[in-house]
Each structure stands twice: as structure tokens, then as C-alpha cells.
Amino acid sequence: MSITVPKVRVPYLLLFPGFAFLFTFFILPIVNLAQTSTQTPIAGGDTGQYEQSFAFSNYIHAFLDNREQFARSFIYATLATVFALAIAYPLAYAIAFKSGKFKNILLVLVVAPFFTSFLLRTIAWKQILGEEGFLVPTLRNLHLLGQQTTITSTSVAVVAGMTYNFLPFMTLPLYASLERIDPRTIEASGDLYANGITTFRRVTVPLSMPGVVAGTLLTFIPAAGDYVNASILGSPNTKMIGNVIESRYFKIVDYPTAAALSFTLMAAILILVTLYIRKAGTEELV
Amino acid sequence: MSTKIKDATIPTIPFKARLSRWFGRNLLRIYMIFGFTYLFIPVAYTFAFSFNDSGKSNLIWKGFTLNNWQNPCGAPQICNALGNSIKIGFLATTFATILGTMIAFAIGRYQFKGRSSSNLLIFLPMATPEIVLGASLLSLFLVFKINPGFWPTVIAHVMFCISFVVVTVKARIASLDPRLEQAAMDLYANELETFRRVTLPLVAPGIAGAALLAFSLSFDDFIITNFNSGTLITFPKFVYVAAARGIPAQANVIGSSMFFLALAIVIAGQLVNRRKAR
Amino acid sequence: MALDPIAARGDLRLTRITKSYGDFKAVDDLTLTIPKGSFFALLGPSGCGKTTTLRMVAGLEEPTVGSIHLGETDITTTRPYQRPINTVFQNYALFPHLTIFENIAFGLRRRGVKDVKEQVDKVLNLVELPHLAQRKPTQLSGGQQQRIALARAIVNRPALLLLDEPLGALDLKLRRQMQIELKWIQREVGLTFVHVTHDQEEAMTMADTIAVMNEGKIEQMGTPADLYDDPETAFVANFLGQSNLIKGKVDGNDGDNLVIDLFGQKISMPKVRSHAVDSSLYAGIRPEKFRISRTGSALRGNTLTGGHIEDVSYIGVSTQYVVAMPWGQELMVFEQNDDGVPPFNKGEEVVISWEPSFTFGLRGDEDIEAGTEVNPEENEE
Numbered sequence: 001m002s003i004t005v006p007k008v009r010v011p012y013l014l015l016f017p018g019f020a021f022l023f024t025f026f027i028l029p030i031v032n033l034a035q036t037s038t039q040t041p042i043a044g045g046d047t048g049q050y051e052q053s054f055a056f057s058n059y060i061h062a063f064l065d066n067r068e069q070f071a072r073s074f075i076y077a078t079l080a081t082v083f084a085l086a087i088a089y090p091l092a093y094a095i096a097f098k099s100g101k102f103k104n105i106l107l108v109l110v111v112a113p114f115f116t117s118f119l120l121r122t123i124a125w126k127q128i129l130g131e132e133g134f135l136v137p138t139l140r141n142l143h144l145l146g147q148q149t150t151i152t153s154t155s156v157a158v159v160a161g162m163t164y165n166f167l168p169f170m171t172l173p174l175y176a177s178l179e180r181i182d183p184r185t186i187e188a189s190g191d192l193y194a195n196g197i198t199t200f201r202r203v204t205v206p207l208s209m210p211g212v213v214a215g216t217l218l219t220f221i222p223a224a225g226d227y228v229n230a231s232i233l234g235s236p237n238t239k240m241i242g243n244v245i246e247s248r249y250f251k252i253v254d255y256p257t258a259a260a261l262s263f264t265l266m267a268a269i270l271i272l273v274t275l276y277i278r279k280a281g282t283e284e285l286v
Numbered sequence: 287m288s289t290k291i292k293d294a295t296i297p298t299i300p301f302k303a304r305l306s307r308w309f310g311r312n313l314l315r316i317y318m319i320f321g322f323t324y325l326f327i328p329v330a331y332t333f334a335f336s337f338n339d340s341g342k343s344n345l346i347w348k349g350f351t352l353n354n355w356q357n358p359c360g361a362p363q364i365c366n367a368l369g370n371s372i373k374i375g376f377l378a379t380t381f382a383t384i385l386g387t388m389i390a391f392a393i394g395r396y397q398f399k400g401r402s403s404s405n406l407l408i409f410l411p412m413a414t415p416e417i418v419l420g421a422s423l424l425s426l427f428l429v430f431k432i433n434p435g436f437w438p439t440v441i442a443h444v445m446f447c448i449s450f451v452v453v454t455v456k457a458r459i460a461s462l463d464p465r466l467e468q469a470a471m472d473l474y475a476n477e478l479e480t481f482r483r484v485t486l487p488l489v490a491p492g493i494a495g496a497a498l499l500a501f502s503l504s505f506d507d508f509i510i511t512n513f514n515s516g517t518l519i520t521f522p523k524f525v526y527v528a529a530a531r532g533i534p535a536q537a538n539v540i541g542s543s544m545f546f547l548a549l550a551i552v553i554a555g556q557l558v559n560r561r562k563a564r
Numbered sequence: 565m566a567l568d569p570i571a572a573r574g575d576l577r578l579t580r581i582t583k584s585y586g587d588f589k590a591v592d593d594l595t596l597t598i599p600k601g602s603f604f605a606l607l608g609p610s611g612c613g614k615t616t617t618l619r620m621v622a623g624l625e626e627p628t629v630g631s632i633h634l635g636e637t638d639i640t641t642t643r644p645y646q647r648p649i650n651t652v653f654q655n656y657a658l659f660p661h662l663t664i665f666e667n668i669a670f671g672l673r674r675r676g677v678k679d680v681k682e683q684v685d686k687v688l689n690l691v692e693l694p695h696l697a698q699r700k701p702t703q704l705s706g707g708q709q710q711r712i713a714l715a716r717a718i719v720n721r722p723a724l725l726l727l728d729e730p731l732g733a734l735d736l737k738l739r740r741q742m743q744i745e746l747k748w749i750q751r752e753v754g755l756t757f758v759h760v761t762h763d764q765e766e767a768m769t770m771a772d773t774i775a776v777m778n779e780g781k782i783e784q785m786g787t788p789a790d791l792y793d794d795p796e797t798a799f800v801a802n803f804l805g806q807s808n809l810i811k812g813k814v815d816g817n818d819g820d821n822l823v824i825d826l827f828g829q830k831i832s833m834p835k836v837r838s839h840a841v842d843s844s845l846y847a848g849i850r851p852e853k854f855r856i857s858r859t860g861s862a863l864r865g866n867t868l869t870g871g872h873i874e875d876v877s878y879i880g881v882s883t884q885y886v887v888a889m890p891w892g893q894e895l896m897v898f899e900q901n902d903d904g905v906p907p908f909n910k911g912e913e914v915v916i917s918w919e920p921s922f923t924f925g926l927r928g929d930e931d932i933e934a935g936t937e938v939n940p941e942e943n944e945e
Contacts, residue, residue, distance in 0.1 A: 004403035014392035015404065018289045018385035018448060026411055091321045094314040106551050109322060113329050115548035118506055119525040120541040123533060124328035124335075132345045167325065213545055217413075227413025228508060232529060241418045242509075247515065249421060259425065262418045269415065467658035468624050471644040473671035473716070474570075487661045492607075 037259035062260040066244050069260060070268070073240040076155070076230075077223035080162035084170040084219050085212070087163070091176050092174035092211075093204075095181075122161055122232050126152055129233075154237035161229040166222065176206070177211025213280045217273060224269055241265055255280040308472025329545060336538035345534045354535040361534035367524035368540055371505050374520065378443035378504045383497045385444070393452070394459035402412070411449045419446055420513030429513070434516035442508065442514045447500040452497060458492025491513075491559070503550070572624050573602050573723050574635020578619065581630035583616050590616040594630070598724075598758060598773075603750050606760045606773035608805070609937070610683045613780040616762045618726050619804075621758065624653045634723055647673070649727040650717035655733065656709045658701035664688075664712055665697040670840045671720040685701055687719040690749065705805060707738045718753060729765065729898075736828070743769050761803070764804045766790065776800050778935070795848065796943045801926065802935030807848050808895045814843040821920065827891035831866035833923035844928025851896040853922040856914050863917040871895070873912050881909045886890035887914060 013248065037058055038048035095106045113121065127133055129151040139145035151157055181204065189199040227242030241261060248258035299307075339349035342484075359365035393404055411419065423442050427434060466488070470480040508522040515523065525537055576598040584593040585824045591613040598604045606614040619625040621646035631640045639647055650671065658667050677683065688694045691711040701709060710730060717725055718726045727746075747770050750757045761767050767774050768788040775785040776799070784791060784800045795801035798809060815825040821832040824847055831847065837844060840856060857863060874894060875886035878901075882897040885908065897916065899907070908914060 011396035011398045012391040014388040018389040018452075019404070019407070019462075021385055021444065022407060022411070023449060025426075025441055026419075027427040030418075032426050033418070033422040033428060087321065088449055090317050094318045094321075098314050098318075103476060104556055106322075108320075108549070108556070110325070110547065112552075113325050114502065114506075116329050116541045116545045117522055118527060119508060119522050119529075120332050120533075120537065121328040122456055123525065123529050124331040126529075127345060128327070128331055154349075164324075203377060216529075221413055221417060225417040225508075227417065228526070242415075243416050245421060246512075249424065255425065258421060264423050266414060266418050269413070273413065361647070392619065461656065463655075465653055465657040466659060468644070469651070469653055469659070472622055472624070472649075472651045474645045474674035475670070476643070476645050479674060486772060500782070 009163050033259045033262060036255050037263050039256045041256075041260075055256070058256050060261045061263060062257050063264055066241060066261060069239050069241045069244050070236070070264070072155075073224050073242065073265075074268070074272075076159050076162060076224075076240060077220050079159045080223050081170075081216050081220045082167060083159070083163040084166050085174075085216060088167055088170040088174055088215065089212075092171050092178055095173055096178040096181075107175065110175075111168055115170050118165055119228070119232075122165065122229060125157075125161055125164065126232050129157060149266035152233055153238075155234065157233040158230050158238050158240075161233045162223050162226060164217040165229065167219040169222075173218060174208065174211040177208045177214075181207045209280065213277065217276070221269055221273065225265060288535075329542075332538050333545075336535055336542050338535050338538075340535045342546060344533050344538065347372050354539050358536050360541045361536040363519055363520075364524060364534065364540065367519040367521045370436070370518060371521040372539040373506050373511045374440050374443060375501045375504045378447055379497050379534070381440075381444045381503045382447035382451050382500045382504075383493060385534075386448045386496065386500075387493055390452045390455035390459060394456045408449050408452050409526070410452075411446055416446070416509040417513075424513045434514045435518050436515075438514045438516075439511055439518065442510050446507075446510060447503055450499055451496040454490045454496035454551045455489065458495075459487050462488055477544070494556035498551070505544075569634075569637055569639050569646050569801065569868075570648050572634040572637035572639060572648055573600070574637075576724055576758070577633040578617070578621070579631045579633070581617070581627045581632070582622060583613070583625065584628045584749065589780050591620070592780060593748050594780070596754065596775060596782065596785075598755050600723075601754060602772045603747065603757045603766035603770060604759065605704070605774045606758065607762070607764055607803075607901075608777035608778055609762055609935075611779075612777040614762075614777050615728060617760065617777070618651075618728055618760045619880055621648055621894070622726055622747075623647050624651075637663040648720075648723040649721050649726060650715050650722040650724075650726060652710075652713045652730045654728045654730065656701075656713040656730075658709055658716070660701050660739065663700060664693075664704070664834050666721055667712060668897055670716065673873070673899060675720070675933060677728045679923050683719055689713045691715045691719070700845050706733055707742070710742065710872075711733065711745075714749070718749070718755065722755065724758060725757050726801045727757060729761050730759075731761075739766070746770060747939070753761050754790075769806070776803060780802075792839060792850075795926070796929040797934070798926055798932050799935040804931075806851055806896055807844040808851060808854070809848050809892065809930075811928070812845055812847050812863055813843065814840070822925070824925075826868065827889075829868055831868070831923070832920050833866075833925060837921070837923060838925030840927050842928065846926040846928065846930055848924045849918055849922060851881075851884070852898040852900075854895070854897040854899075855915065856887070856897050856908060859913050859915055859917065863915060865917050865919045866923070867915055867917045868895075869915050871916055873908050873910050873914060873915050876907055876910055878907060887916060 028037055035052065036050070038052065038054050038056055040053045040055050040058070040064060042051050091110070095103060096109070099106050101281050121277055130136065131150065131152075134149060136145065140147060145151075183205070186199055189203045194202065227240055230238050230240045230243055245258050245261050245265070248254045248261065311527065316336060334345055335347070336351065336354055337350050338344055338347055339351040339353065341348075354360070363368060389404070392398075393401060393408075416514060420442065423438070423445070427438050428524060432438060460484070466484055467480050470484045471477075507520075508526060511520050512526075519527075521537075522538065525533055528534065528537065576596075578594055578596040581591055581594045582589060594613075594617065606617060608614045614730065616625060618655070620638075622739050623639070623642060623646075627640065631633050631638060633639065662670070665684055668687060672683060684697070685694065685849050688697060691714060693708060693711055693715075696704060696708065696712070699751075701712070704712065710733075713730065716762060731742050741764055746757070747758075756895060759767070759770060771788065773785065774788055776783045776790055776791065778799050784796045791800060792804050795804065795807070798807075800808065801807040812824045812826040812831075814822055815830065816823045817835075818832055820835055822835050822838060824831050824833060824845070826847060831849065840846075855863075859869065868889065870890040871887040873885055874888045877884040880901070882898050882900050884936050885899065887895045887897055895916065
């Protein structure tokens with residue numbers, strides 16, 4: 001309960017600088033992006049010169065030309081999220097319930113790899129899983145891998161890289177909500193004739209849902225727009241929508257298309273997230 | 287009636303059953319070991335290869351050397367890139383922490399019209415893919431004929447860090463017992479003194495944590511930086527660009543150093559907390 | 565300029581204080597004077613408005629209507645830090661990031677007092693915890709924290725010390741001990757204490773004067789004995805200890821006494837002890853004032869015949885009986901086990917008797933269930 005403050009304006013004063021900043025450098029750019037997305041190149045002008053023409057057809061073209069990459073992005077992101085959840089859940093559970101006095105150390109260790117540049121880590125995987133590493137030749141010698149098959153430059157590597165890189169984003173919210181579970185509810189479940197698996201299914205999992213929702217969102221959203229993993233660990237066949245947007249900005253200068261693609265990506269994510277949250281139950285995420 | 291138990295044999299569990307019981311109890315612990323190993327493989331690899339006598343391209347192991355560690359700036363541009371990353375990191379962290387803390391206090395402490403919309407506004411940047419954040423900012427800068435470079439990058443970093451700062455500090459504020467501030471006022475501290483002597487010291491760990499988080503996010507950022515830095519090289523950009531021709535081992539040195547440094551800071555923080563509580 | 569409120573001294577006067585939250589009145593037109601130097605208790609169940617009243621005196625809430633005076637000074641709208649009033653909070657609210665010494669010194673430092681160390685040491689000795697000065701609050705037990713919270717408030721020698729259910733979190737034995745210590749400290753230091761509690765035993769043990777509050781209003785105010793022996797409403801009769809309330813009709817006078825008809829049986833009670841406004845009333849008798857005897861014994865005072873023992877509870881010091889009367893009501897009787905006579909048995913037919921002057925009379929339209937609910941320990945906020 002806050003004490004009644006005489007100056008009612010205090011919160012607004014506190015908010016103003018930060019919100020002014022966010023408005024200028026977040027809202028305005030997005031609005032500008034929307035505006036760019038319906039522009040067309042000026043006939044006879046230089047590259048990079050556009051005029052507003054309310055060309056909503058940009059969206060249609062952008063989506064149709066790149067539907068393969070869109071689909072791939074969402075498939076990869078979903079796979080990475082699912083794998084991350086599968087790997088992170090037991091890990092978070094183990095830290096929350098089975099780590100005794102090492103809990104804090106283990107939490108630090110989960111986040112620690114984060115401290116090495118994520119590019120260095122991703123490139124490390126590329127080299128470990130690549131031709132020059134020792135893994136691939138070994139697997140080939142054991143005839144577990146064909147002579148022509150590589151691990152890098154495949155969609156498997158891209159998804160694996162994404163899973164790895166987003167693991168802390170999945171683990172921490174899961175841990176936070178598992179940790180909040182009163183161990184006595186688990187004891188009560190056992191007291192009421194539920195065995196270990198049933199307790200897990202009917203008590204632990206439902207109680208950890210807020211963490212699951214938060215973790216999956218924190219993983220899926222950045223994963224859908226990622227392009228670094230695809231770029232380093234993949235090939236031209238594994239291009240994601242992020243790669244397309246990047247190239248439309250830097251290689252083939254085509255701002256309207258890039259803008260349209262960005263918006264479509266954002267819209268698609270927002271729709272999916274809204275449906276997901278509604279299904280999983282509304283939580284206070286922030 | 288007394289029963290003689292002395293001569294009864296204590297039943298022993300057969301070895302197989304004991305083994306499976308041990309597995310059942312420790313399955314999760316075993317999994318944890320595998321899990322953490324998996325997490326640390328690339329880190330270990332990076333660290334190992336920082337000792338590689340590799341020359342320009344650090345792809346195959348050529349031999350052990352301490353040269354890279356003795357000469358971390360040996361590769362061209364690398365210390366320039368590192369310096370930029372650190373400068374940008376400090377500036378972005380400072381601004382994001384100040385702005386974000388103010389917002390956190392406003393939302394966390396006061397009831398006002400538009401509180402829930404404020405929460406939404408803070409949530410939006412976290413829900414937007416980095417590529418959209420970076421691209422939209424670049425577009426804006428281009429419209430105003432501002433060239434991408436150092437300050438646009440700082441601005442971009444502040445922008446995406448604010449939300450994380452707000453969430454972190456807000457959580458800390460929420461756990462603060464409002465009665466402590468009431469007690470301070472009851473003991474003759476006016477609003478400003480209460481804030482200075484009670485509120486701020488108690489929220490400080492949250493602010494510190496938020497600042498650390500902001501710095502790590504900023505230092506490690508690639509996508510947004512890529513869009514807004516133009517010709518300026520930051521450390522992640524350096525690594526990305528160098529990946530094509532071969533990353534110098536010095537990058538591994540710097541990466542590993544950052545790892546150990548950050549680890550040391552966090553552990554030091556934990557120890558300080560533990561001593562404070564004693 | 566007007567006198568600095570922080571120098572105000574004297575009696576505390578609340579005049580027609582109302583605190584509304586929308587339609588809900590937490591405190592309803594309350595007027596109260598607390599004399600300087602007394603140990604005053606605000607007693608009532610959760611939600612009765614006692615904590616809200618306390619917070620308004622401390623300055624942590626502002627009254628919707630009404631004024632608060634300390635002596636001659638109007639402190640209604642002054643900020644908490646401008647009032648010479650300190651509070652001992654329910655959960656102690658010790659500053660976790662400061663040592664015990666700094667916690668106690670906090671108020672002194674804000675006021676610019678010079679000999680901080682001397683004063684802190686003195687008050688630490690008063691609460692018998694001088695060795696804890698350099699520890700942090702989290703290292704102390706509940707009882708120790710409570711005493712430090714008290715020390716932190718007392719060291720400022722406020723005109724008024726407010727205690728918001730400070731003993732709630734302590735276990736029974738410690739609580740009893742602290743009640744005695746608090747009373748002693750109050751006498752020693754000579755400050756005015758205002759103690760808010762829902763525990764009627766605590767209030768009666770410690771306070772010189774008790775105000776019983778219910779639903780934002782004061783039901784009755786007086787010394788513990790006044791309130792216990794002569795309650796004016798059913799709420800007070802039931803909230804403080806237990807009461808037997810029997811419906812009756814005034815059936816005539818007998819000098820200074822009233823003759824009351826209770827379901828056909830006649831009793832008498834002093835006129836001055838009746839608060840009824842017409843001929844219908846409730847006759848009230850405390851269970852320990854009843855005497856139980858076998859039918860046919862020679863008895864003095866008022867008697868009620870035809871009772872059967874429904875339940876017997878042997879408590880050690882006393883035996884508690886539930887006696888079913890012919891008109892269907894069950895009466896509670898507490899008998900001291902002080903004469904070696906074995907207790908009565910379930911089912912026995914007995915006669916209840918008592919000294920007429922112990923009877924009190926309540927209005928006939930009172931809700932006799934008022935004040936009997938079992939209140940869970942909950943925060944008023």
C-alpha cells in the first residue's frame with residue numbers, strides 16, 4: 001500500500017524521460033517502418049529513393065516470394081523451443097529440487113556460458129561439428145555418418161544451434177516458477193495416494209505453467225527472427241526470414257520489401273503469441 | 287513377552303535392485319551433469335583454442351602457445367572492436383539503468399491512470415524480434431539523414447535494454463515491505479530522506495543486477511548492432527565478419543577472459559550477499 | 565509562526581474522525597481523548613477500525629473528516645515525520661540493511677540529536693540487549709526484534725507511543741512476559757502508550773483505559789474492571805470474556821433493585837446496572853459468578869432452577885459446565901476447584917445461584933451474538 005503522496009504528478013515525472021525515449025526510438029521507428037513498407041521506388045531515381053504510394057501489394061509480394069523462408073523460420077523456432085523445453089525442464093527441476101546447497105552455484109553456471117560471446121559459441125559449434133573438427137571424421141570412420149553427409153550446413157545444425165543459444169532463456173523462467181512451488185504440496189500429493197509420476201503430472205507441471213509460458217515466449221520470439229544461427233551453421237537452403245530481411249537492407253537495397261517483411265514477421269508473432277497466451281491462460285508477464 | 291532379535295538375519299537387497307534404486311534416485315543428478323557438460327562444450331572449446339598456435343585462422347589445432355594470451359591485441363582491429371563494445375556497453379548501461387529504474391519506481395510504487403498501458407509499452411520491445419527493432423531504428427535514422435555509427439548504436443542498445451531493467455528493478459521493488467518506508471517517516475525522515483536512506487539501499491541490489499544484465503545484453507548484441515553501427519566495429523561484429531576468413535585466437539582469449547571476469551563478478555556478488563546476511 | 569508540531573505535548577484528542585474508502589467507513593465519527601501518561605488500549609476484532617485509527621494518529625493515513633490535536637496543536641494534516649509520535653509496527657519493520665545500533669539511532673539522527681551513542685546505549689540497556697548493537701535484524705529472534713523495535717521508538721521520547729499489535733507474532737509465554745515488561749517500561753519512562761490489539765486478555769492486563777471498537781465506532785470505554793463488570797452492550801459483554809445473556813422482562817421495583825422475570829423465574833438486580841431503555845432486557849451474568857448446587861440446597865441471592873448439566877470440562881484450575889435450562893438456553897458456569905469437592909456429573913439436575921449485584925442489564929433489542937465470532941488472525945490492511 002503506497003502512502004498518499006501530495007504531488008500526484010510524481011509518477012508522470014518519473015515516467016517521462018524513459019517513455020519519451022521509448023516513444024522516439026521504438027514507437028516512432030515502428031510507425032516509420034509501417035510507412036516505408038507501402039512505398040515504391042521512384043522511377044528513374046537512385047537506389048534507396050522511394051515515394052509513398054500506399055502500395056499494400058508490397059505485403060502480398062513480400063509474403064508470397066518468401067513464404068518458404070517464413071514457414072522455415074516458424075518451424076525452426078518451434079522445434080528449437082520444443083527441444084529447449086525438453087532439455088531445460090529436467091535441468092531446472094533438478095536445480096530447484098535436487099541441488100541442496102549448490103543451488104546458487106548451479107544457477108550461476110546455467111547463465112555463465114552466456115558470458116562468452118554468443119557468436120564465439122556458435123562458431124565453436126560450427127568448428128566442432130564441421131569438417132575440420134574431430135567429431136565428423138570419427139563418426140565417418142565408425143560408419144555412423146555417410147562420407148558425403150555433413151552436420152554443419154544442415155537444418156539440423158541450425159535448429160541445434162538455436163536450441164543451444166536460447167537454453168538460458170528457457171531455463172531461468174522455468175526454474176523461477178518451479179522454485180516457487182511449496183514442497184508441501186508435493187508431499188500432500190503423496191499423502192493422498194499419488195505416486196511420483198502422477199504427482200509430477202498433476203501437481204508439479206500445472207504449478208510450473210507460468211514458467212513454461214514465459215520460457216517458451218522468451219525463446220520462440222527471438223528465435224523466429226534470428227538469422228545468425230542460420231547464417232553460421234546453415235546453408236543457402238536453410239535461409240530464414242531474418243536472413244532475407246537482412247539481405248534486403250544490406251545486399252539488395254529494397255527497403256519497402258524489407259519493411260513489409262519485418263511487419264509481417266511481427267504481426268505473425270503477435271498473433272501466435274496472443275493465441276498461445278489465451279490458450280495457456282492469461283498471466284502477468286511483466 | 288520378549289522376542290530375541292539378536293539372531294535374526296537382516297535381509298540384504300540384491301545388487302541389481304540396489305543399482306536400479308541408485309539410478310532412480312540419482313537420475314536427475316546424472317542428467318544435470320550431462321546438461322551442464324553440454325552447456326559448457328563450446329566454452330571449453332573456445333578456451334582450449336585460445337592456446338592454439340594458429341596464426342591467422344584458428345580452425346585446426348597446431349600447437350600449444352601462450353602467445354595469444356600474452357598478446358591479446360595482436361590481431362588487427364580486435365582491441366579497437368573490444369574497446370567500442372565496452373564503451374557502448376557502459377554508456378548504454380548507464381542510460382538504460384537510470385531511465386529504466388525511474389520507470390520501475392513509477393509503475394511499481396504508484397497507482398495512476400495508464401498504469402496497465404505502461405506495462406504493455408514496456409513489454410512490447412521484449413516481444414519484438416531483434417531484427418525488427420534493429421531494422422526499424424535504421425530506417426528512422428536514414429529518414430533523418432543520421433548515419434549509423436557509434437551514437438545510433440548506443441541509442442539502439444539503450445532502447446532494448448530499458449525493458450529488461452524495468453522488469454528486474456520492478457521485481458525488487460515489489461518485494462520491498464512498504465512498512466519500512468512508513469517506519470522511516472514515523473522516525474522523522476521526510477520523503478527524500480526516506481528514499482535516500484531506506485528505499486534506495488534496499489533496491490540497490492536489484493538495480494545492480496539490472497545494470498549487469500543490461501551490460502551483458504549490450505556487449506553480446508549482434509543483430510541490432512549490425513543494423514545501426516555502420517562502419518563501427520564491435521566485438522561481436524568483429525567475430526562475425528572474421529568468421530568467413532578465420533577468427534584469430536586472440537578473439538578466443540578475449541571471449542574466455544570475459545567469461546572468467548563475469549563469473550568472478552557474479553561469484554563475488556554472491557559472497558558479498560552472504561557476508562551481509564551474516 | 566504557529567508552534568512547531570514536533571514540540572507539541574499533551575493529551576491526544578480525536579474529534580469526530582471519519583475515514584471513508586468510497587462507501588465503506590473504516591472509522592465512523594470517532595471522538596476520543598487519551599490522557600497524557602496513560603497506557604491506553606484500542607481493543608476490537610479484525611476490521612473494526614482500530615489500526616486505521618492508529619495510522620491516522622501516526623500520520624500514515626489522513627482522516628476524511630475530523631481533527632486530531634496533541635495538546636493545543638492541530639496535527640491533523642501534518643506529515644508523520646513532523647509529529648512527535650512514534651510507532652512500534654506489527655512486524656517490527658526493522659531496517660534490514662542497518663545494524664541494530666543504526667536502527668535505533670535512525671530517528672535521533674534525522675532530528676539532529678548530538679549524543680546519539682549515549683542515548684542508544686541507555687535504551688539498549690533498558691530493553692536488556694546491549695550486546696546486540698552491531699548485529700543485523702535478521703540475526704535476531706522474534707522476541708529480540710520486538711524489543712529493538714520498541715527501543716527504536718522509545719529513544720525519541722515521543723509525546724505518544726503507538727503499538728500496533730506488537731506481540732502478535734510471539735509465542736504465548738514470551739507474549740505474557742513482554743506484556744509485563746511493556747507495562748513496566750511505560751511506567752519507568754512515563755510516556756503515553758496507545759496499544760492496538762484484538763486480544764482482550766492482553767488489553768486488560770496492560771491498559772489503564774480500554775476503548776472497545778466495533779465497525780468503526782467505540783462501543784464502550786473505561787477501565788478494564790468497568791468494562792468487564794459492567795458492559796453496556798452485548799458486543800462488549802461477549803468480546804471481553806464470556807457472558808450469559810438471558811432474555812427477560814422488567815416486572816416491578818424493589819427499592820433500588822429491579823425485579824426481572826426470566827422465563828417464569830424471578831430475579832433481582834440493582835437499577836443502576838441496567839442499560840435497558842424499556843421493559844424488555846437481557847440479564848447478563850459472567851460464568852464465574854454463577855454457583856452450581858444440587859437441587860434442594862439452601863441458597864442465597866438469585867436462583868434459577870430446573871437446569872441439567874450437559875457438559876463438563878475439567879481445566880485443572882476450574883471446571884467448566886454447560887447447563888441446559890428448561891427454556892432451552894444453555895448457560896456457561898465456571899467453578900473454581902478450590903475446595904476439593906468433586907465436580908458434578910453430566911445429566912445431574914442442578915440449581916444456579918449468584919449474587920444479584922453481579923448482574924448487568926442490556927437493552928432488549930441487542931444482538932446477543934455480537935462479539936462472539938471467532939476471529940481469525942488477519943491483518944486489518
